[in-house]
Amino acid sequence: MLELDGITAGYGAFTALWDVSLRVEAGEAVAVVGPNGAGKTTLMRVISGLLPLRTGRLIFEGADLSGQKAYDVVSHGIAHVPEGRRIFPALTVGENLKMGAFLPSARSHYRESLERVFTLFPVLAERQGQRAGSLSGGEQQMLAVGRALMSKPKVILLDEPSMGLAPVMVLRLFDLIRRVREEGYTILVVEQNVRQVLKIVDRAYLLEVGRIKMEGRASELAEQDFVRKAYVGA
Amino acid sequence: MVDPLFILEAVINGILLGGVLALLALGLNLIFGVIDIVWIAYVDLVMLCMYAMYFMVTVYHWPIVLAGVGSLVLGAALGLLVHILIISPILSSPPINQLLATGGLLFFIQSFATLLWSTDHRSVRVNLPVLEVGGIFISFPRLISFALALLAMIGLYLFLTRTFVGTAIRAVSQDRDATALMGANPLRLYLVTSAVGGAMAGIAGALLIIQYAVHPYFGGAFGPLTFMICVLGGLGSMFGAFVAAFIMSQVISVGGVLISTEMGYVVAFVIFIVLMFVRPGGIFTKRT
Numbered sequence: 001m002l003e004l005d006g007i008t009a010g011y012g013a014f015t016a017l018w019d020v021s022l023r024v025e026a027g028e029a030v031a032v033v034g035p036n037g038a039g040k041t042t043l044m045r046v047i048s049g050l051l052p053l054r055t056g057r058l059i060f061e062g063a064d065l066s067g068q069k070a071y072d073v074v075s076h077g078i079a080h081v082p083e084g085r086r087i088f089p090a091l092t093v094g095e096n097l098k099m100g101a102f103l104p105s106a107r108s109h110y111r112e113s114l115e116r117v118f119t120l121f122p123v124l125a126e127r128q129g130q131r132a133g134s135l136s137g138g139e140q141q142m143l144a145v146g147r148a149l150m151s152k153p154k155v156i157l158l159d160e161p162s163m164g165l166a167p168v169m170v171l172r173l174f175d176l177i178r179r180v181r182e183e184g185y186t187i188l189v190v191e192q193n194v195r196q197v198l199k200i201v202d203r204a205y206l207l208e209v210g211r212i213k214m215e216g217r218a219s220e221l222a223e224q225d226f227v228r229k230a231y232v233g234a
Numbered sequence: 235m236v237d238p239l240f241i242l243e244a245v246i247n248g249i250l251l252g253g254v255l256a257l258l259a260l261g262l263n264l265i266f267g268v269i270d271i272v273w274i275a276y277v278d279l280v281m282l283c284m285y286a287m288y289f290m291v292t293v294y295h296w297p298i299v300l301a302g303v304g305s306l307v308l309g310a311a312l313g314l315l316v317h318i319l320i321i322s323p324i325l326s327s328p329p330i331n332q333l334l335a336t337g338g339l340l341f342f343i344q345s346f347a348t349l350l351w352s353t354d355h356r357s358v359r360v361n362l363p364v365l366e367v368g369g370i371f372i373s374f375p376r377l378i379s380f381a382l383a384l385l386a387m388i389g390l391y392l393f394l395t396r397t398f399v400g401t402a403i404r405a406v407s408q409d410r411d412a413t414a415l416m417g418a419n420p421l422r423l424y425l426v427t428s429a430v431g432g433a434m435a436g437i438a439g440a441l442l443i444i445q446y447a448v449h450p451y452f453g454g455a456f457g458p459l460t461f462m463i464c465v466l467g468g469l470g471s472m473f474g475a476f477v478a479a480f481i482m483s484q485v486i487s488v489g490g491v492l493i494s495t496e497m498g499y500v501v502a503f504v505i506f507i508v509l510m511f512v513r514p515g516g517i518f519t520k521r522t
Contacts, residue, residue, distance in 0.1 A: 050411055070414040079415075086412040088405045099405050102398055103417040151417060 001026040001186060002047070002078070002155055007056035009046045016042040018210045019056070024155065029187040031197045031218065034207035040190040041083050043207065044159045047188070048080035049073035061154075075103055079153035083160045083190075085144040089133030093124055096132050096143055100150025109152055117146040120179065138169035145180065156180070158189040162196070174200055198222045240491050243370045248487030249480065250372075253380035254441050256479035257387055258456065259463040260472055261434030264390070265313075267470035268407040268427045271321055271332045275340035276435060277457035279312050282343065283439025284448035288356045291443075298360065302440040306433050313432015317425060325424075340453065347450035355447035362444075379441035386437045387476070390430070394472075403427055407470070462506050468516025478517065482506075 002024040010016040016039040024030045032040055045051040047058060049070035058066045060076055074080070088096050097117060101110045118125040121142040127135060132143055141161055148156055161177065162170040174196050181187055181200070191197035198204060198218045206214040206221065214221065262276045273279075283305045290301035320339055324332050362374035394400040406413040406423045414420055446452070463482050467474025482502050490498030509517060 048415060050414065069419070070411070071417050071419045074415060074417040082412065082415065086409055086415075088408045088412065090408055091401070091405060095401050095404075098398065098401055099413070099416045099418075102402055106417075107398065147416075 001028075001061060002188065003057075003059040004047070005057045005059065007043075007046060007058065008054045009042060009051055010054065011042075011051075015054075016210050017046065020207070020210070020212055021056075022205050022212065022215070024186060024188050026154075026186055027184065028203065029181050029189070029201040031201040031204040032188070032190045032207050033192070033194045033197065033204055033221075034213075036192070037209075038207045039210040040207055041159055042210075044080060044082070044157050044188075044190055047073075047157060048078060050080070050082075074151055074153075075105065077152075077154035078157065079148035079151050079155070080157040081144045081148045081159060081161065083163065085140045087132045087135075087140050087143050087147065089131065091132055092129055093132050093135070093143055094128040096147050097124070097150050100147035103151055106151045110150075113150045113152060116183075117149050120149070120176070120183070121146050137165050138173065141165065141173060142176065145176070149180070149185075153185065155186045155188060158187060158191075160190060160192060162191065162193045170196065195222075236492060239369050241488060243372075244488045244491040245484065246370065246372060247376070248484040250376040250380040251487060252480035252483035253383035254438055254445075255456075255459065255463060255483050256476050257383040257434060257438050257441070258460045259467065259475040259479050260387060260390060261431045261438065262460055263464045263467070263470060263472060263475045264403075264434070265427060265431040266464065267472070268403055269317075269321065269325075269424050270407075271325075272336065272461070272469075273316065273321075273431075274333065274336040274457075275316075275343055275453070276431075277453040277460055278340050278343040279309060279316070279432060279435040280439045280442065280456070281347065281448060281450070281452040282312060283309050283436045284443040284452065285347065285351060285356070287440050287443040288358055288448060291358045292356070298358070298444075302437070305440040306436040309436020309439065310429040310433040313428040313430070313435065314425060316432070317428035321428070322421075322424075340457075344450050344453070351450065353449055353451075355449045357447035358443045360444045373445070375444040379445060382437070382441055386434065390434065391472075393430070399423070399426060403430075459502075462503070466506060466509060466517055468518050471516065471518060474516050474518040 004020060004022050007017055007020045008015060020043060032043060034040055042051060046053050049068050049072065053066060057064060060078060063076065065073055065076060088099065097114060101107055101113055106113065123139055124143060124146055127139065132140065135143060162173055165173060170193065178200050189197060189201065198221060201218045203216065204218050204221045205212050258277065258280065262273060266272050286308050287301050287305050290296040290304055291298055320335055324335055360375055365372045365374055394404055402413060402418040403423050403426065406420050410420050459482065463478045464475050467478035485502040485505060486498040489501040
């Protein structure tokens, strides 16, 4: 469904990703794990079109999206929940969700999408008229995910969804991601919380200093000695 | 002692003036809030629209309402032109260069207008009566301007809060990348913003020409006043600009009656300077 083929990208003279290839099949949940500064966020930004790729190809459902801008990429069905959530703090919760449905194709399903998001995250329905910036970290993350769902995506890119959340909230969040998955969305998630994320995905890639170091089923990867020592903390 | 009726009249005139000032401040503030560049030449676009009104109504005898619509369209077109020709190439330049570029536009427009139309004062005569209510005289054109300015602001408010594009314009002012991730092209939103800001200038031009004569240096009076209002209300804050416009117009109008017209402006600017020392972020900015 989503295929990256030999992607190189970076900022200025700095190359953050070297020849990265990965694939996500329809209905799959895939994680990219790795230490700080490995290039995980850069990878997500390249897929969603926020950062132009230098070489390589980005294929989604047979269409070549390499070089497309972010506002075009999303219209193909790739929704990106960025690192740090990036909700619109001065807009209300309802207006944030409305922005999620900005695409013409999403606008016509606005009402039913809203209902789905409210069923998934009832707290957002209660807080509709409240300024998004006044929400707690966990609620903001739910809003960011809800906003992404409003565009009726096929794939959701989650960048460090657990970052900055209290431990209790992290557990709830992973539970919610599992529920989003059960709704039939394909998920590509980047996470530092390796132990938790490997429990909810099918496969995972290990990214280190801009290169894919290892790939495998989540359960196998969790058993790898050095992954365990370095990231799982077992 | 000044007759209390005079003061009441000044208060009413102040409110009426505040309507158009608020419209100008909202237009300028919208552009600043979204694109993050201050259009120094904003009121000079208003001046161009006033000239257009003068030609459409006095020279070509268009009906004034049609001319008003023409002024709105011209304002929107000028806003687009300014954005495409001047702002868009310098979007990522240092702020000082952006200031110099839009400041340069101001001198260009003023000189160009002088060259084309000389420094004569031109006005549009509207045969409207002066209302007298209980000894207070209210100019009818001012009343109409106020009402239309209010309508335009309500329209702007509904556009920004009720439509997808309007909401996206507010969103892009907060987070450009996140707005792009929603499927909205930020550069296109900048274009819409510039056109809407320009249309506000066009409406303001149509409302001002029925009260004031136009000349190439018209922006010299209303330009600084508009900036002052925007800064006072907090740059980028629509609500702040709206309230600040009415505060300033009251000071100018009542001060003008109590002391003298010139002193009204002096007092307004003194209040502005003092407030800038006390609350540099504008009167409505919350202290953090």
